[in-house]
Structures are given as structure tokens and as C-alpha cells.
Amino acid sequence: MDNLMNLLSGFGDVLTPINLLLALLGVTVGTAVGVLPGIGPAMTVALLLPITYGLEPVQAFIMFAGIFYGGMYGGSTTSILLNTPGESSSVVTAIEGNKMARAGRAAQALATAAIGSFVAGTIGTVLLVLVAPQVVKFAISLGAPDYLAIMLLAFAGATSVLGSSRIRGFAALLLGLVIGLVGIDKVTGQERLTFGIPQLADGIDVVVVAVGIFAVGEALWVAAHLRRNPGHVIPVGRPWMGKSDWRRSWKPWLRGTAYGFPIGALPAGGAEIPTFLSYATERKLSKHPEQFGHGAIEGVAGPEAANNASAAGTLVPMLALGLPTNATAAVMLAAFTSYGIQPGPLLFQREPKLVWALIASLFIGNLMLLLLNLPLAPAWAKLLQIPRPYLYAGIIFFASMGAYAVNAQPLDLLLLLLLGLLGFAMRRFGLPVLPLIIGVILGPIAERQARMSLQLSNGDASGLIGGPVAFVIYAAILLMIAWPLVAKLRRRIMTKDVVYSGRQ
Amino acid sequence: MTTAEAQPEARRDTAQYGVCGFLAVVGVLVIADAARLRHIANSNDPIGPKPVPIVLGVLLLVVAVLYAVDVARGGTGAAEEGEDVDVTSPVDWRTVLLLVGAFVLNLALIEPLGWVISGAILFWGSAYALGSRHHVRNLIIAATLSLTTFYAFAIGLGVNLPAGVLQGIL
Numbered sequence: 001m002d003n004l005m006n007l008l009s010g011f012g013d014v015l016t017p018i019n020l021l022l023a024l025l026g027v028t029v030g031t032a033v034g035v036l037p038g039i040g041p042a043m044t045v046a047l048l049l050p051i052t053y054g055l056e057p058v059q060a061f062i063m064f065a066g067i068f069y070g071g072m073y074g075g076s077t078t079s080i081l082l083n084t085p086g087e088s089s090s091v092v093t094a095i096e097g098n099k100m101a102r103a104g105r106a107a108q109a110l111a112t113a114a115i116g117s118f119v120a121g122t123i124g125t126v127l128l129v130l131v132a133p134q135v136v137k138f139a140i141s142l143g144a145p146d147y148l149a150i151m152l153l154a155f156a157g158a159t160s161v162l163g164s165s166r167i168r169g170f171a172a173l174l175l176g177l178v179i180g181l182v183g184i185d186k187v188t189g190q191e192r193l194t195f196g197i198p199q200l201a202d203g204i205d206v207v208v209v210a211v212g213i214f215a216v217g218e219a220l221w222v223a224a225h226l227r228r229n230p231g232h233v234i235p236v237g238r239p240w241m242g243k244s245d246w247r248r249s250w251k252p253w254l255r256g257t258a259y260g261f262p263i264g265a266l267p268a269g270g271a272e273i274p275t276f277l278s279y280a281t282e283r284k285l286s287k288h289p290e291q292f293g294h295g296a297i298e299g300v301a302g303p304e305a306a307n308n309a310s311a312a313g314t315l316v317p318m319l320a321l322g323l324p325t326n327a328t329a330a331v332m333l334a335a336f337t338s339y340g341i342q343p344g345p346l347l348f349q350r351e352p353k354l355v356w357a358l359i360a361s362l363f364i365g366n367l368m369l370l371l372l373n374l375p376l377a378p379a380w381a382k383l384l385q386i387p388r389p390y391l392y393a394g395i396i397f398f399a400s401m402g403a404y405a406v407n408a409q410p411l412d413l414l415l416l417l418l419l420g421l422l423g424f425a426m427r428r429f430g431l432p433v434l435p436l437i438i439g440v441i442l443g444p445i446a447e448r449q450a451r452m453s454l455q456l457s458n459g460d461a462s463g464l465i466g467g468p469v470a471f472v473i474y475a476a477i478l479l480m481i482a483w484p485l486v487a488k489l490r491r492r493i494m495t496k497d498v499v500y501s502g503r504q
Numbered sequence: 505m506t507t508a509e510a511q512p513e514a515r516r517d518t519a520q521y522g523v524c525g526f527l528a529v530v531g532v533l534v535i536a537d538a539a540r541l542r543h544i545a546n547s548n549d550p551i552g553p554k555p556v557p558i559v560l561g562v563l564l565l566v567v568a569v570l571y572a573v574d575v576a577r578g579g580t581g582a583a584e585e586g587e588d589v590d591v592t593s594p595v596d597w598r599t600v601l602l603l604v605g606a607f608v609l610n611l612a613l614i615e616p617l618g619w620v621i622s623g624a625i626l627f628w629g630s631a632y633a634l635g636s637r638h639h640v641r642n643l644i645i646a647a648t649l650s651l652t653t654f655y656a657f658a659i660g661l662g663v664n665l666p667a668g669v670l671q672g673i674l
Contacts, residue, residue, distance in 0.1 A: 038586050054661030167574050168581050171527055171567050177560055178534055185553035188544045192557060193537050216607075218586075223599045223634055227590040388588055390645065393630035396603065400610055400626060401619070401653055401665065408664035413611040417604065428595070429523050430581020447556045451549055459550030 003133055010356030014364060019062050022055070023361055026066025027368045034074020035380045036391060037082060038222055041311075042327035043214040044071030047395070049207055049335055050402040057339045058357045064335060065361035068328065069369050072311055073117055076304055077373075077380050080109045081234050089271030089307050089326075092279045096292065096299030101234040103295045107377075111239035112249045112297055113304040114373045119250075120257040120305035121366040124312025127261050128319075129359060132348075135320040139345035144452035145466025147321075149473035151446035153267050154323050156477045158435040160484070165430065172431045175422070176439020179204055186444075187451065199411045206334035208403045209440050212416045213433050214327070215399040217423015219392045224424070226388060233384045239377050249301040252282050256305030264313025270326055271310040278302035312362070319343055319355060322445070330437045338406070517580050524572040531564030602633030618668020619658070623650035 014023070029051070034044045048067050052060035079090040080097035093113065100109040142150075159169035182193045183203030194200040241249065259274035259281075282298040283289060292299055317323040322344035324330035336343050341351060348355055373380075403416040426433055450464060457463020465474070538557035583591045606629030613622035627646040636642055654674065657663035667674055 038588055050657065050663055051661065053663050054657075165574070165579065165581055167567065167571050167579075171523070171564075171571060174527070174560060174564050174567060175530065178530060178557075178564070181534070181557055181560070187549045188553050190541050190544070190553050192541065192553060193534065220600055220603060221584065222586060222588050223603055224595045224597070225589045225591055225593050226596070226599070226634065227588050387636065389631045389634035389636035392634055393627050393636075394649070396607065396630045397623060397627045397649060398653075400607070401623065401657070404614060404619075405657070405663045405665060408666070410611055410615055413607070413614065417607050417611070420607075421604075424600070425523070425526075427584040429520060430583055431523075450556070451551060454550050455548055 003129055006352060006356045007129055007360060010353075010358075010360035011363075013058060013353060013357045014062055014360045019059060019361075020364070022059055022063045023066045023364050024368055024372075026063035027070045027365050027372055028066075030067035030070020031074045031077075031369070031373065031376075031380065032070075032383060034071035035077050035383050036074075036386065037078055037384060038218060038391070039071075039395070040075055040214075040327075041068070041071035042210070042331050043218065043395075044074065045328055045331045045335070046207070046210045046214050047398050047402060049211075049331070049338070050398075050405045052335070053338075053405060057341065058354055060335075060339065061354060061358040062361040064332065065358055066365040066368065068311070068332065069117075069121060069308075069362070069365045071328070072308060073114065073369055073373060074380070076113045076117070076307070077110060077377070078384065080113065080300070081106060081236065081381055081384060089275055089310075091272075092275040092303040093300055093307065095279070096296050097304075098234075099293070099295035100297065100300060101236070101295075105295060105297075106234050106236040107239045108241050108245050108297060109295075109300050110236060110377050111241045111374065112245060112301040114239060114370060114377075115241070116249065116253040116256065116301045116305040117308040118366055118370040119253045120260060120307075120309040121312060121369075122363065123254075123257050124261050124264075124309040125359065125362045125366065128312050128315055128362075131265065132316050132320045135316055136345045136348045139321055142345075142469060143466060144449045144456065145464060146469045146473070148446060148449040148453055148464065149466065149470040149477075150267055150321060150323060151442050151449065153473050153477050153480075154325065154438060154442055155435070155446075156480050157267060157270075157325065158438040159432075160480055166484070168429070168431045169435050172426060172433065173435035173439045176436035177443040179209060179436075180440045180443030186448070197411070199407075199409055203444075204415055204440075205338075205406050205412065206441055207338055207406050208412050208415055209419055210331045210334055210437060211399045211403050212419025213423040213426075213436060214331075215395050216416055216420025217427060217433070219395045219399070220420055220424040221427040222388075222392055226392075233381060236377055236381045239374050245297055248288075248297050251285075252278070252298045252302035253305040255281060256302040256307075257309040260306035260309025260311075261313040264310030264325070265316040266313075267317050267321070267323055267325060270314075271307050274306040274310050275303040278306040315362075319347060319358075320345060322347075324438060324441060327434050327437060330434070330441055333441055517575075520575040520580070521572060524568045524575065527564050527571065528568040531561045531568060533561075534558075534564065535561035599633050599635070603630055606630045606633060614668070615666055616668060618670050619665040620647075620650045620654050620670055620674065621668065623653065 030044055033039055034041060045067055052063050075090050076093050079094035080101055083094055083098035097109045155173055159173050160166055182200055184191050184201050256278040259277050263274040279299055282302040283292045286298050288296060314325050314329045317325055318329045324333045333343060400413060403412050453463045534557050538554050541554050543554055544552045585591055606626050610622045610626035624646040627649055628642050631642045654665055658665035
């Protein structure tokens with residue numbers, strides 16, 4: 001077992017006092033920031049990115065792993081205690097979680113979320129260890145046309161997110177692709193969309209885009225609609241679970257993990273689908289279906305596990321293919337590139353030490369999170385009461401600091417503001433932000449793959465389509481695009497039938 | 505967020521046409537920028553840097569039209585909700601503009617005055633914009649934050665933050 005040896009040496013790299021301290025710092029800061037209302041995991045990672053700038057890559061990623069899981073867990077605490085989830089992946093947790101909290105069972109809701117996250121995160125990371133190298137083996141055999149197809153699949157997946165308008169998703173994707181164009185063309189050295197501004201020659205830094213869209217955009221949006229009386233925070237003691245809670249939680253944890261990981265690992269997956277599936281399943285299988293809608297613990301345990309397992313799942317395409325499928329993975333990828341590291345199949349060969357240290361720290365971060373969260377939950381709950389002017393002023397403060405720190409040029413602050421205003425408008429008009437970020441990150445790579453494919457075929461357009469793998473992927477894309485249309489048509493025909501039969 | 509958006513709005517959201525206009529302008533801009541690129545193609549790179557922006561520009565124009573059609577048929581995008589967001593209230597432009605003002609001050613002052621001063625102004629100004637009126641307390645918090653971040657990040661972790669006029673004092 002090569003992987004096991006690699007993983008053990010990864011643990012060897014991580015298990016030094018200073019690294020453990022960094023992991024602990026990452027988990028603590030990640031949870032603290034993630035708990036703050038309005039800050040989802042992606043924004044947590046984006047805002048905390050500058051902290052790691054001065055560190056060595058391995059140490060930075062150790063801290064990152066902690067921030068990643070900490071931010072995830074922080075988000076679910078917010079949705080349980082405040083009821084208004086910041087990101088779509090914890091919508092489902094909020095349904096039952098907040099009901100439980102209101103019924104005086106906040107401690108049990110937080111406990112099943114924390115322990116479920118730990119179980120799912122640990123199993124998910126084990127699966128990551130097993131699956132990612134296999135995906136890498138497969139990915140190394142792929143050519144440029146196949147990669148182009150995978151990128152296009154990611155675009156299609158990001159734009160057809162559950163429940164949002166496709167035309168708006170596609171508009172957001174195109175804007176992201178245009179932002180990705182800015183800068184010198186790597187092949188010919190010609191400047192595109194730089195308007196003669198020398199600082200734009202290197203392109204717009206992905207970190208600036210992510211912080212602008214997520215942090216500044218969100219702060220401006222909230223500022224424009226600030227609730228005069230912030231939501232009621234439910235006080236909470238130390239999380240614990242009784243025997244019956246354990247009995248009712250462990251199966252949903254495992255089933256949630258089983259949904260979360262595979263769907264999260266798909267190039268067009270995400271956390272929404274598995275959390276919804278898990279909720280529906282638990283509701284169906286529960287011995288207490290009457291409690292659903294009034295605070296059923298299964299409805300917190302399952303979706304929360306699904307959420308965390310899918311987060312571990314998204315790391316498979318992220319590390320093995322360089323393909324981010326959710327906002328958090330997109331920001332992580334931006335962090336990788338800011339260290340000059342390009343995730344993808346070659347990463348496991350070129351930087352094995354880094355990859356395995358990162359995976360080992362995911363295990364450690366997950367464990368620390370459990371140890372930290374159970375006793376500290378009352379303290380996190382207090383963070384929810386931070387006065388809103390300080391909270392959003394703080395977000396803008398740290399966002400500006402982080403964006404300036406990337407290149408030390410004031411122009412980045414101007415870009416940050418413009419991107420923040422764009423993020424504001426997107427929230428106002430219901431344009432999803434994920435396709436934009438995916439477009440910025442993957443656009444340049446997709447273009448490179450397309451041009452490489454054409455190089456192989458001497459400019460013949462047939463070179464773009466490629467071999468069997470690409471064919472399968474294009475079929476999947478077509479299915480994804482066509483499915484809602486088919487469903488709509490079917491519904492229309494069905495309702496017509498109903499109308500006709502009603503008349504007869 | 506995932507609730508159906510089928511309900512007809514009491515008042516049509518015509519501001520959405522502005523988004524279509526924006527998309528179209530970006531599309532034209534991208535095509536115009538691509539048009540001035542020299543066509544370089546060789547065996548290593550048969551298509552050169554031109555086609556991708558042109559395809560994107562055309563797609564933007566197409567999407568702008570489809571978007572407008574969707575709006576005309578009564579399509580709306582659901583505004584994003586969140587913990588502290590009350591989407592039923594109208595946009596509070598005063599707060600937004602004050603925030604942008606604080607942002608621009610920081611952008612202009614960060615190099616001449618340094619992060620400690622410009623960052624403190626940024627935090628204080630943002631807190632003011634968001635409705636906090638504890639001026640002295642805010643000033644203390646702002647100064648503490650910018651000093652702490654400067655020492656922790658610029659000096660402690662080697663992050664790029666300018667000292668500005670306080671060079672040599674800090």
C-alpha cells in the first residue's frame with residue numbers, strides 16, 4: 001500500500017509541535033470566523049488567506065486544512081442557533097436544527113452536528129486517500145481534449161445549480177471567463193483587456209476576485225439591507241447527547257456520508273443535492289416522522305454529515321484534476337496557485353510531500369475540531385451577538401488588507417471595490433456567484449487545453465472533440481443541459497392530460 | 505433560496521434590463537478589444553489569442569438578449585438572503601455610498617500614510633457608515649485593529665503592508 005506509506009509520512013511531517021500549533025490556530029480561527037453571521041466557508045477561507053502568506057507551503061496548508069473544516073463547522077453552528085443559513089449547503093441543517101434549538105435542544109443539535117461532521121469528515125478523508133490516487137492514475141492518461149471536456153462539464157455543472165435560473169448562471173459564468181481573459185496571453189504574449197494598464201498584464205489575481213465577490217460584495221449587500229433587529233440567538237450550554245440521541249444519530253451520519261462523498265466528488269456535484277437527499281431519506285426512514293418539521297435530530301445528523309462528506313469529496317477533483325466544484329474548493333485552488341502550485345494529476349508526483357501533509361492535516365484538523373467545539377460552543381454562540389457595524393466593518397477591513405497583501409499595489413484595492421460592486425449587483429439580481437469564480441479559475445486553463453488540442457490536430461476543429469472519455473463527458477453535459485427542458489415538457493404534457501381528463 | 509420564483513411580482517423588476525445592458529456592453533468591449541489583436545498563428549498555436557474572446561463576446565451578446573427575453577416574460581432572480589439581510593427593505597444607498605467612500609479613502613491613503621492610519625480610517629468609516637455612533641470607542645477599536653494587524657502580519661508574518669508616514673516609528 002503505497003498510499004498508506006505516503007499518508008504515514010504525511011503524518012510524520014505534520015506531527016511536530018509547531019505544525020500542530022498551526023493546525024490548532026487554523027481550526028480555532030476558522031471556526032471563529034465561520035461562526036460569524038454572514039460568513040460562509042468560502043469567505044472564511046478567502047479572508048484568512050493572507051494569514052498564511054508568510055508561511056512555508058506545507059505549513060500554510062496545514063493551517064488551511066484547519067481553516068477549511070473549522071469554517072464548515074462554524075457555518076452549521078450559525079444556522080442552528082440563528083436559523084438563517086449563510087450558504088445553501090446548510091439550508092437543510094437549519095430546518096430541523098433551529099427547531100431543535102427553539103425546543104431547548106440546542107445542545108443536542110450542536111453535538112450531533114459536531115460528532116456527525118467528525119465521523120463524516122474522517123470517513124470522507126479516508127475515501128479521499130483511497131480514491132484520489134486512482135483518479136490521478138486515470139487522469140494522467142487523459143489528453144488535452146479530455147481536459148477541455150472536463151472543464152466544460154464543470155462550467156455546465158456550476159451554471160445549472162439546483163433551483164436557480166440558468167440564464168443568470170450562464171451570465172455569471174461568462175463574466176468570470178472575461179475576467180479570466182485579462183492579462184498577457186501566455187502563448188503569444190499579446191495583452192488582452194488590459195487597456196494599457198501595466199499592473200493588469202499579469203491578470204487579475206484570483207484571490208482579489210474571490211475576496212471582492214464573496215467578502216466585499218456580501219458586506220455591501222448586507223449593508224444595503226441591514227436588518228434593524230438582528231435575529232434572535234438561542235443561548236446554549238455545553239453540547240451533549242443522551243443515549244437515545246446517539247441511537248437516532250449514528251445511522252443518519254453514515255447514510256449522509258454515503259450520499260455526500262460520491263456526489264461531492266463528481267465534477268458537477270456540490271453539497272446541496274446530498275444534503276437534500278439525506279434529509280428526504282431520514283424523513284422517510286425515521287421512526288418518528290411526526291417530529292420532522294418540529295426538530296428531529298435525524299434531520300440534523302444526516303444533512304450535516306452529508307455536507308461534510310461532500311466537502312471531503314470535492315477535494316478529489318480539486319487535488320486530482322485541479323477542478324474546483326464549489327466555492328470553498330475554488331478559493332482553496334486560488335490559494336494553491338498563489339504558492340505557484342498547480343493542482344492536477346501531476347501534483348501527486350511533483351509535490352507528494354505537500355499533498356500528503358495536507359491530507360494528514362485534514363485528519364488532525366477534524367479531530368481538533370471535535371475536541372475544540374464541544375467545550376467551546378457557548379463561546380462561539382456569544383460571537384453571534386457581535387454588533388453588526390463592527391462585524392461588517394471588520395469584513396471590509398480584513399478584505400482590503402488581504403487584497404492589498406497579494407501584490408502590494410493600490411490598484412488591487414480599486415479592483416476589489418469594483419468586484420465588490422459587481423458582487424453586490426449579482427446578489428441584488430439573483431446571479432449566482434459560484435459560476436463566476438469557477439469561470440475565472442478554469443477559463444484560462446480551458447483555453448490552454450483547447451489551444452493544445454488544436455495544436456495536436458494541426459488546427460483541425462475535430463481535434464477539440466477527442467477520444468472516448470471526452471465523448472462520455474459531452475454526453476453528460478448534453479444530458480445536464482437537456483434534462484430540465486425534458487422535465488418541463490413532460491410536466492406540460494402531464495398537466496394538459498390532467499386538464500383534458502378533467503373535462504371529460 | 506430554492507423556492508419557486510413563479511409568483512408574479514406585484515411590481516415588475518425593470519432594473520433587470522440594466523443587467524442585460526451591462527452584459528451587452530461587456531460583450532462589445534471584449535469583441536472590440538479582441539479585434540485589435542494581431543492575428544498570430546503558427547504550428548504551435550493554430551488559432552492564436554483572438555478566437556476565445558470573440559466567442560465569449562458573442563455569447564455575452566446572445567445571453568444579454570435571452571436574459572432580456574426572460575425578464576420580459578416576467579422572470580426575476582431571487583435576491584440573496586442571509587442572516588442579517590432583510591430583502592423586503594429597499595436598498596439603503598446612503599450606507600452603501602458611505603462604505604464606498606471609506607473604501608476609496610483607504611485606497612488613496614494606504615501608500616502615503618501607511619496601513620495603520622488608512623486601515624483605521626477604513627474601519628472607523630465603515631462602522632460609522634453602518635450606523636455605529638460610539639465615535640471614541642470605534643476609534644479605539646479601529647486603532648487597535650490596524651496596529652495589531654500591522655504588527656502581526658507585516659512584521660510577524662512578513663505580509664506586504666506599507667508603514668507609510670509612520671516608517672521608523674512603528
